[in-house]
Amino acid sequence: KTEFNESTSWVSAENLRILGRYMVHLSLEEILRISLNEIRLFISFDNATKQLDTVYDITPELAQAFLERINSSGFDMRNTSTIYRLGLLVCFYDDMEQMDAAVARALLHQMIKCNQLRGYQAEVQKLKSQLLSIAMQNQTLNDILGSLSDAVVGLTSSQLESLSPEAVHNAIATLNQVTGWAKSQVMILSSKYVSSEKVLSFHNVSQMGALVTGVSTQSLYSMDPKELSQVIRGATSQYLSDLLPAQQQGILRKIAASGDFSSSVTDIQGAFFKEISLSDLWKQTGYNSSMMKEKELRRSQALYLYELLSKKSSPVDLLSTGQLVKGVTCRHIESMGTDLFLNTYKFFEKNLHLLSPYQVNCLAWKFWKVSNASIPPFLLLVLPTEYLEYVSGPLCVPFIESLGKTELPLLNPSLHKRNAVLQKIQECLNGSIADEYDVDLLGNLICHLPPAFLHGKVSLKATASALQQLKLCQQLSHQQKTEIKYRLLELYGSPSNWTAETSLDVGPFIALLSKGELNILAEKFPDTILQIAKTVGPISSAEELLSTVFESLSTANTEPPLTRPDCLGTRAPSSAEIIKLAEANVFWSVQELKCIDAETFDKSVELLGTVSGFNSSQRIALKEKAKEVWGSLPEWKSYHIVSLGHIALALTEHEIEELDLHSVDTISVLSQQTEWTLTQARSILQGFLEDSGQTISTLKSFDLVGLGALLCALNSTEITSIKTAEFSAAVARIGLLVCSTPVLRQFKMMTESVFGAAASWNGSVLQEIGTIAGGLNEDELKAFDKNLMPYFQPIAIRRIPPEIFQALSPEQIANLGPENAAMVTRSQRERLNAAQLQSLQLALDGARTSTPETQNGASTTQALQTPAP
Structure with a gap:
């Protein structure tokens, strides 16, 4: 020293x-x-x-x-x-x-x-x-569990598995405050804590803090409904949004079945409320606007509730709740008098992020009609392109400022409109970004400026703050990045002279440097470069940077290679390296992954499971390692399977058959993987039914929700045997799935047994069922009132087969609304005739569609029609 x-x-x-x-x-x-x-x-x-x-x-x-x-x-x-x-x-x-x-x-x-x-x-x-x-x-470990503070997160699953239920009980006051648990750890600790209770009570659950997310769906469903009602009101309610959808559904189903539901509807707060099905809302009465203040709503719920409550409450009462703005239709906006509209506009402005592009378009037309002189300039953006001509002189600054703040998706809808808007912005800036003030004014609009503008029109004075703002952009084009790199080098000089501070300043843009430049920085500031690499996301966006980080870590490692005969001379990954590398773990060779020792694997499996870039041979190596460490497949516990993450995709259908898949919670996690083949998905489905001793007809709504994307593997006979009541409770979740057309058609028939024939559906039903609307046939689609077209969910538009989509009339297409029009696929477009294409262009532009919605519009309450049991 x-x-x-x-x-x-x-x-x-x-x-x-x-x-x-x-x-x-x-x-x-x-x-x-x-x-x-x-x-x-x-x-x-x-x-x-x-x-x-x-x-x-x-x-x-x-x-x-x-x-x-x-x-x-x-x-x-x-x-x-x-x-x-x-x-x-x-x-x-x-x-x-x-x-x-x-x-x-x-x-x-x-x-x-x-x-x-x-x-x-x-x-x-x-x-x-x-x-x-x-x-x-x-x-x-049993004796001192409570005094280890948050280092308990570092215990492996085998250490946690060795704990006694009493030890977990005694340490619960510490354990419930710890953050950063892995899903498998929470599952082990919760089951230990719960195992000493015959039936869970409100008191026990409220002791658990964040560990409540590990309680099985079945245990939650077995609780007394009155105790459950307390849980959703009590201190634990802050963790409820972290529960898997199946767990949330289990709680709701139990309360809904108990007859105590109407009082609970008022108590269910926050994001949890979104899980209540539309058909359950229909069955209740006693709603008022003030109870909506603390709830998060899905659009289908909001459409129904706004219409219902507008019969007895003023627009001001409804709009001031925040979330209910999602339920305002064009008809509601149209029918407001001038003074009322101008007075309530502030509620819309405050909740812009909750409005759909279609609603914003209606607002803009209404404003234009009642007071075009005072229209907030950003609303001109959603009107057809020619209205941009009204932005000039004194309107320029407020136009750019409000655009930068509202984060309206500029990329929506059509390309020519986007170019016109960018043109207008450049015009308003007098063709250049002069200083920090301009950068500040632009906000996130800077992300959309064309490469040529970034190249020649950003003054040196504004460069530093422009780069800081550009760092926040989500999707920059290759050409924009090339310009950014040029400006970086102009501002900071050659990377070989950068300090650690400069590198941090440059942040994610380091990924734009060449391999040679990255090597210099990684040698000088390995920790800084590692830190930045953790923030750059998946491998595709920064391959060179991640491989540089991997190489610099490998050269720094002084551990001797292994001497085991099958791993002679191989350097096995350590758990510290795995933590440091995050997504850069993809660069381990199959041989290196095979040589991970058992303790490291146990500690790091969850992290390795989050790496999205592994190829199939790397995943197979890790799967084989799991068998070596955890024993044969039938011995694997639920938490083992859950901790695999993406690695589970390497399981063959025969291996899946050997697993114990009785728990819907295991299935919930497996169904989050989107890359299963149809045969794998069928195996998981069969395994769940066999191991839980169920048939399709005994499945509860929470089973359906837990199966998620695996439901796409059902055949038509199986779909028909799902119980209607269970299907109706899960329909909004099923409407998020992207299944094949035959499956969607079958789901559509099930939906009719809940909401009646397709011809009678209104806007809130269309919103509720999501992609299931992709299963409608030609005649059903043609029969929809044109005013219902904006209420198809955007994801549903993509699911309508092109040969059926072409059956829509030009009027229906013109009324799709800007967001739905932007979802039309190339193959759908190719089937349209000239009149239909012209209508599509009108919808993309946000053109005014004919008369305001008539009374048979979007969310007319169907007082007479309650769902079939």
Whole structure:
């Protein structure tokens, strides 16, 4: 260790205090030069802890330099009160020699804060697991479970499996506050906690905190409905939106069946309310507008409830609830008097993010009609292109400003309109971005500016802030990225001269550099580059960057290769590397994955399961490793299967047959994978029915919801044997599935047994059933009133076969609304005649369609028609 001449340092205790969290910008030399008296003084300050809690972007080198100075200045680093004073420096504590268990536990307790660090989580987890093993010396895990703070997240499933139910019960007060659990861990802990109870009560569930998400759907469904009603009101309700849809459905079905439903409807808050089916809402009475304030609504629910409540409440009451704006139809907007409309407009503006493009289009036409002089300029965007001519002079700034804020999907609908809008924006900017003010004004509009504009029209003064804003863009074209790279190099110079700070500033755009440039940065600042790589998403967007990160980590690894005969000379992945690499784990060879040791696999399987880029041979290697570690397939527990994530796709249909698939919760997780083949999907479906002892006709709505995309593998006889009541409760979820046309046709027939013949469906029904509308035949489609066309869900439009889609009349097509018109596929378009194509263009443009909706419009309440039982 170098002793610097201390007398020369300007960094006094007082200066450190003034620097606050900016103390992280001191250099290593300056830190090592701080006099020991000043460090001692600084750590003794009352607010030192508070200040050290804020240094979330400190690097390991600097943190260790501070720790070294604090240690040399006479503080006992093993003393609990010193440990408490270290703030986030504790995350880099590295003196483990002969530490006793109590100190390890004190450190673990302080390390809860470490998830605030910007990066270095792999190092933190490594440190936690070292401390964990010290804390557990001469103790059983059962005894000390409650005193390990959030390091319990680092326990493997086999360690958790070895716990006794009593230990979990006793430690529940700690366990329920921990975040960052993997799904499989939560399943194990919940089943331990629940196993000592015969039937779950409200009291038990409310003790569980985040662990409630691991309670099986069946256990929730077995609870007393009155206790369940308390659960959805109680403190646990904040975790209910994290439950899988099948679990939510289990709770709702039980309450709905109990006859206590109407009082519960008022109690069900937040996102949970969205799971209530339309047919269940129809059966209830006693709604009022004020009870809607705390609920999140699906559009189908909002259409029904708005229409129902508008009979006794004023538009102001309804719109001020927020979510109910989703249920406003064009007819409602049309029928408002001028004053009422201008007074309620503020509610629409406040909830723009909840409105569909069709509703915004209706608003724009209404505003144009009653007061074209004061129309908010961004509404001109959704009108046909010629209305953009009204934007000029004094309207320019408000036009751009409101566009940048509202995040209206500019890319919607048609290409020529998008180009006209971009043209107008460039005109309003006088053809250039002059300074930060312009960048600020543009907001996310900058993402859509053409490459040529980025190339020549952004002044050097505006470049830095323009790049910061561009970093937030979701989808930039290849040409835009080429220009951005050119501006980056112009601003920051050659990457070989960049600092770690510059690299962080450039952030995800680092992926635009060449392999050579990336190698230079990865060599100089491996940690920084790793940190950035974690934020860039799937492999397709940043292959070079991720492979650079992988290579730089491999070269840094000093572990000797393995000596096992089948792995001779192979370097196996460690759990720290797997954590660091995230999506870059795709670069391990099949041989390296085969050589992972059992403990590492147990610790990392969940993470490896989230890697979307593995090819089938890599997944097969990991599947075989799972058999080696967990034993033969029939022995696998539910939590094993769940923890596989994408790796499960490697299971063959014969392997699937061997698994125990009795639990709908296992199925819920498997059905989230979208890449199953039809034969695999059939195997999972059969396995579930056999292992749970059910037939299609005994399936409950929560089983249907849990099966999700696997329902697409049903044949028509099976679909017909689903119970109508169960189908109707799950229909909105089934309407999210993208199944083949024959399956959708069968679902459509089932839907008619719930909502009556297709000819009688209204807007809220069309919204409710989603893609199932893709199963309508030619005559049924032709018979729909043109005013119902905007109420097809956009995903349903794509599912209508081209030969049936062409049966729509030009009037029906003109009324699709901008969003649905934008969903029309090329093969659907190719079947249309000239008149139909002209109508499609009108819909894309947001042209005014003929008369306002008549009374047989979108959401006329069907008072007489209740769903069939």
